[in-house]
Amino acid sequence: MTSTVGWAAAGRQSSAEETLRALTVVPENKDSLELRDVAEPGQADGQVLIETLEVGLCGTDLEIIAGEYGEAPEGSPFLVLGHENLGRVLEAPEASGFSRGDLVVCIVRRPDPVPCPACAAGQWDMCRNGRYTEHGIKGLHGFARDRYRADPDALVRLSPSLTNVGVLLEPTTIVAKAWQHIDAIGSRAFFQPKTAVVTGAGPVGLLAALLGVQRDLDVHVFDRMTSGPKPELVRDLGATYHSESLTASGIKADVLVECTGVASVVMESVTCRALDSVTCLTGVSSTGKTEQVDVGALNRALVLGNESVFGSVNANRSHYEAAAAALEKADSGWLQRLITRRVPLTDFQDAFRRQDTDVKVVLEVKGN
Helix, strand or coil, rough: CEEECCCCCCCCCCCCCHHHEEECCCCCCCCCCCCEEEEECHHHHHHHEEEEEECCCHHHHHHHHHCCCCECCCCCCCCCCCEEEEEEEEEHHHCCCCCCCEHHHEEEECCCCCCHHHHHHCCHHHHHCCEEEEEECCEEECCCCEEEEEEEEEEEEHHHHHHHCCCHHHHHHHHHHHHHHHHHHCCCCCCCCCEEECCCCHHHHHHHHHHHHHCCCCEECCCCCCHHHHHHHHHCCEEECCCCHHHHCCEEEEEEECCCCCHHHHHHHHHHHEEEEEEEEECCCCCCCCCCCHHHHHHHHHHHHHEEEEECCCCCHHHHHHHHHHHHCHHHHHHHHHEEEEHHHHHHHCCCCCCCCCCCEECCCCCC
């Protein structure tokens, strides 16, 4: 079923001529996913008009569809889904710094309205009061729609060379931030990492491994899959693929990037590492799972080993820029292999049906 709903934009009236498609959910209502008609976004949403080319799908989208969380913009009964995005500028003011035809990605998180000290400093990924908004997740419509508007400070221009893989920018920002913070923590004292472990060979894990290889580290990727595209993608990256557990491997890494959120794997990541190591947790775990842990032994090892464990989520503009540089440096053919399925927006239901060969699934909103 489709319906026509106007945007909550001052002075904007919907009409049949102005409608566009949008993939929406009613937040916290399980299985409310619907492709509906909505009105064109109004000028109040931003100075730059962008047509959406592609939207990447991830576990966050699945959790929102399942009704676990999500928040619609004020005054809207629904939330437009989709935070991983790639678009092309249709209209932009002369002084905006953007021109028609520019390839762009919109930054997902926007600073809180106060703003807190972190948001005021351009580090909204470290928001101190939790009043930030996020496109397609919390208080802002996402990008699974034909067109959207944004202000110039929310947009990142990409090189045309990234046309076929630019939709990977947002997940790359997650690990760009993780590596930036790993480097910062490591610089507290002597730090000369040689071996890195990445747990999970999904899109984020593979991109974390890419950035580790770009740092000339000996990278080991752990995932339970023994067939499909993942082992070959890791090997072709120049890293080592493991289907056994980190514990069984005996590898003691200087740097660990945990990308699964699986409780047992998280515990391995904080217990199986070298002295003076840095462990970054990027996966978000489900609640209600318990693991038996000798807290005293863990504390003893962390303290006596000068080890650091930290969590990292989201990204600010500096991470988008670092991610764009990493993608430009990477082999384009390898990046294209991460996108294992492209599904037209009209076939959105099929996009959410998991296939064994899936790595990254992308919704095609408009052909490149």
